[in-house]
Amino acid sequence: MDDALGAVVVVVPVRNEEKLLGLCLDHVRLAMEQLHRARPQITVNLTVVLDQCQDSSALVAASHAARDKRITVISVDFGSVGSSRASGIENALAALSSCVPPDRSLHETWIACTDADTQVPAHWLTRTVELAESGHDAVTGTVEPDRNELGETLFAAWRREHRSHEGHNHVHGANLGFRASEYRAVGGFPPVPVDEDVLLVDRLRAHGARILATGQLHAITSGRIQGRVGTGFAAYLHSLDTGTSTQTGRPNS
Structure with a gap:
């Protein structure tokens, strides 16, 4: 099967990220511009999903959209x-289907995921x-927490447990992509508040998808240890800070 792509959709979920969302979108747009210059025939769009935001995230997103x-x-x-x-992906795919050739298959569409507190590289x-x-x-x-926000001691603890090498075993929703055809085939992201990224990749692997774990795509994410949910990446950083982390905890996500 021809693996050429005709479209890329980027999806960013947001939950009260007014302080970091603007920088995130700046970086995503730089990556979109680089892709457009290199491959102008590929359609690229971005969907921002505001989920129960009670701060000014909507204003930040609207400013960029304008x-x-x-x-x-x-x-x-x-x-x-x-x-x-999942909602952002379905919205983006529906919009894409209305403005691209009808014979374009989901196999030709790539879904790129990041988070509102994350800065992706320009070549992402x-x-x-x-x-x-x-x-x-x-x-x-791969991702690494912002060392300026985390502090040198805690950042060093992070580095001891993580390597951004080829074939790594980490899964981060802040730096994850997949073909729309494979995503649909496994039922998409599960409706869970945490570990949705790991569960999706597990589904893809069980389905036989060709998965590459690479350090060539490396993003910077928030180094806060108090997150939006009680578990997840921030909770894992908190466990490093308190010396309670284990290799069977959250480091794979």
């Missing part, structure tokens, strides 16, 4: 990152497309 017609902003009331990601989408077209159905990148 300046870039490729950005769509939707509001949901799930309180679940799994449901938020161009390199992802190259990896996808070289024969992969899903790509799991």
Whole structure:
């Protein structure tokens, strides 16, 4: 099967991220621009999903959307990152189907996921497309917490337990991509408040998807230890801070 891509959709779930969302969207838009320059024939769009936001995240998102017609902003009331990601993806795919050739298959569409507190590199989408077209159905990148926010001692503890090498075993919703065809085949993101990324990759692997774990796509994410939910990445950082982390805890997500 031809692995060439014709479209990329980026989905960013948001829950009260007014302080970090603008920087996130700046970085995603830089990646979109680089992809457009390198591969102008590939359609690229961004969907921002506001989930129960009670701060000014909506204003930040609207400001970016007003300046870039490729950005769509939707509001949901799930309180679940799994449901938020799934809703954003379905919205983006529906919009895409109305403006691309009808014979374009889901196999030709790539879904790129990141988080509102994350800064992706400028080559994030161009390199992802190259990896996808070289024969992969899903790509799991790496992240590291912002060392300025985390502090040197805690950042060193993080580095002791993480390596951004090829074939790593980490899964981060903040740096994850996959073909729309494979995503649909496994039922998409589960409607859960945490670990939706790990569960999806487990489903993809069981389905036989060609998955690449790479350090070539490396993003910077928030180093806060008090997160939006009681578990997840921030909770894992908190466990490092208190010396209670284990290799069987959250480091794979």
